[in-house]
Amino acid sequence: MHIAILDRERCHPKKCNHECRYYCPPVRSGAKTIEFPGQSDDFPVITESLCIGCGICVNRCPFGAIKIVSVPDELNKDIVHQYGIDSFRLYSLPELGTGRVNAILGQNALGKTTTMNILSGVLIPNFGNISKKNDKDYVIERFSKSIMGQYFRDLYNGTKKAVLKNQYVDLIPRVASGTVRDIMKDNDHGNMDIIVDDLSMKTFLGRDVKELSGGELQKLAIGITLMKDADIYLFDEASSYLDINERIRVSDIIRKLSQSKIVMVVEHDLAILDKMADQVNLVYGSPGAYGVITKEKSTNKAINAFLSGYLREENVRVRPTSIDFTVKSSKRTSVTTKVTSWTAMEKSYGSFNLNIGEGYINREEIIGVLGQNALGKTTFVKILSGVIKPDSGSVENELKIAYKPQYISTDYEGTVYELLSTALKEKMEDVFIKNEILSPMNVSELYDNYIGDLSGGELQRTSIALTLATDADLYLIDEPSAHLDSSYRMNVARIIRRVIENNKKSAIVVDHDIYLIDLISDALIVFKGEQGVYGNSRGPMEMRDGMNMFLKDLGITFRRDETTRRPRINKLNSALDRQQKASGEYYYMK
Structure with missing residues (x-):
């Protein structure tokens, strides 16, 4: 059909x-x-x-x-919702239960948020009959032969209450005003102090909501959600804007919540999803056209199927190639050609002090940068790019640099095509750029869109593509995974790796997604310190040394999945977790 x-x-x-x-x-x-x-x-x-x-x-x-x-004809009987004539349609729904964290994993624009809206009661499904008035009794009848029949009966009758944490936390300042403390007090059910402690929110309680960073807005949204007295908790992208430490903190809170409540999450960080979820429903289809929610799988099987690009039970290929992880054994050496180096440097902003250790980057090398927010990672990249100057020390900067900042400007008034053609000129027709950068990032489908109208993910894809297509010796890429779904994150990792290797260039990549960092990095720089007070950089160093240092501070250990070789977080205090900590191998056993 x-x-x-x-x-x-x-x-x-x-x-x-x-x-x-x-x-x-x-x-x-x-x-x-x-x-x-x-x-x-x-x-x-x-x-x-x-x-x-x-x-x-x-x-x-x-x-x-x-x-x-x-679309396979047999899907027609399972259509759950259609937005209008010639519009997106969603097929099937996940089945939820208490005592476990349920999750949805898949590409954007396939209906994950639509599913969350249906499960929260915000949207009443029409089962493809767009001319019929939405009927709650009909919804209950359609699901009467599954556990979701009772779910919707309880939801619609008010027997159970659902609360949804929206993914668009950056819109909070438009609908709320005042300090964080005032906003939370308005939603307090007697558990505000506990939630503030659990989410480590004390440092910004007195700040106006309009002054908050993305990570602080995310914690505010999660905090308000947790404060609600509900039976069903739905978290749409709870890790975006948060550093890895905060993501682990939030995942632990959600897991604890699931012991007595019904919990569903949408998550793009595969390492956090693996740690947090018990069952995962994959979603496949055609973005903007239709989405199909599969039957639940164990988290391990679901992520492995997602990475392989093939859903065996459904006999559906969702990606032309698999995403493969490798165990890096090469040693970092100063014998190869250096692209640039820097001496020990210092930079101060008010009460914040940053100390950067001396280092260098080789040709055809990608250095990953890990660390909590507010420790100076972005400042370090800006110093290397020449955007700001250090108070002391220097960078050997006699080379071309392409820099993708953390926060992307939307001031350009033209379309995506006009921006790219102006910046790249005749390189727009370069076969490598078209086939290896623009096409895999699906940037051509955005050509007619104005920069100011792009979503966060579309703007990110455009910015990454423009950066990688620019002729440079060193590529500085700050948080490429932000706003991107899991598919695009893994795709971006492959594209960065391919561009650097094929063009014999170098790159430094800052990100909080450990899967992305693990896929692309040859060496690591780790930032340590006290958030907003001081930061120190360690490295560059070998991957194993850097990951061991980083994971030790987090108090977690990683192992390699036997099938995909992807890193997996060990269960805290498990036999393997204790064994690796005792041996000092937090990353994975040799």
Whole structure:
């Protein structure tokens, strides 16, 4: 079965004179496949039953507004929700239960947030009948043969209360005002002090919400969610903006909560997901067109299936190639060609002091940078890029540098294509750049979008692509995983690795996603200190030494998965955890 999905934001029927209709074979042969009912917007209405999936209308649309996808006929009976004619549809739902952390893993724009809205009661599913008024009794009836029937009965009758932590924490200052303390007091059910301690929020309780960082906004959103007296807790992306220490803290809180409550999470950090979740529902499909929620799998099997790109039970390939981890055994040496080096440096901002140890980076080497927030990682990268100057010390900086900052500006007033073509000029047509950077990042689908209208993930993809396509000797990339789903994070790691190796360049990458750092890094720099007070850099050093130092401070150990070789967090105080700590091997056993 073929379905044609129309992106109404891209469709401009008055500008193209409905060319998609004129070049549609069923229309030319007399079939009424694409109608123009002459209603308010005059958008095309694509009749699914007659669409043959030829793709001609897609090729004739100058604005890229039409997408044709093939959906197995058997899925039609499982459709849960459809937003409108020619719009996104969601198939099936996860089954939730107490005593475990349920999770959803998959690419963005496949219906994860739609699923969370349905499970919270914010959205009443229509089961594909977009003309029928949403009916709660019908929802209960449709799920009556599964445990979700009782779930929705309790939810709709008010027997059980659900609370949803939204993923868009950056919007909080638009809907809330005052200090963090005042906002939390308005939601206090007698457990505010406990939540503040658990989330380590005391340092910013007196600050105005409009002055908070992304990580502080995230903790505020999680704190308000935990303070609610509910039976069902839904966390949509609870780790974004948080450093690895805070992610572990939050995952422990969520696991404890699941002992007595129903808990569902959407998470893109695979290391944290592996630690936190008991069961995972994968989601696959075509972004913006449809999404299918699979039956639950154990967390280990689900992540391995996701990395392999093949869902065996569903017989579906979700990625053309697998993502493979390797155990790095090469030694870092100063014998190879150095790209740049730096002496010991210092930099102070008010009461914050940063001390950077001397170091160097080799050609064709990628150095990963790990550490808590507010220890000076971004300041270090800015010093290397020449954006700011150190108070003492120096950088050998006689080379071209491409720098992707942590916070990406949206001041440019043009489209994505105009930005790239202005910056890259004739390199836009370079085969390597098109095939190895722009195409894998799906940047071409954003060409007609204005920079100011991009989502966080789209802006991140554009910025990474522009940075890697720039001719440079050293690439400085600050938090490339921010706003990206798991698929894009792993894809970005592969692309960075491939660009550096093929062009014989070097890179320094700052990130909190350990999977991404593990995939791309040849060496590590670890930042230690007291957040907002002082920071010290250690390294560059070999991967094993750096990870052992970093993980020891976290109090956790990693092992390698036998199938994929990906790093996995050992259960605290397990036999393997105790054995590795005793031997000093926190990363993984040799």
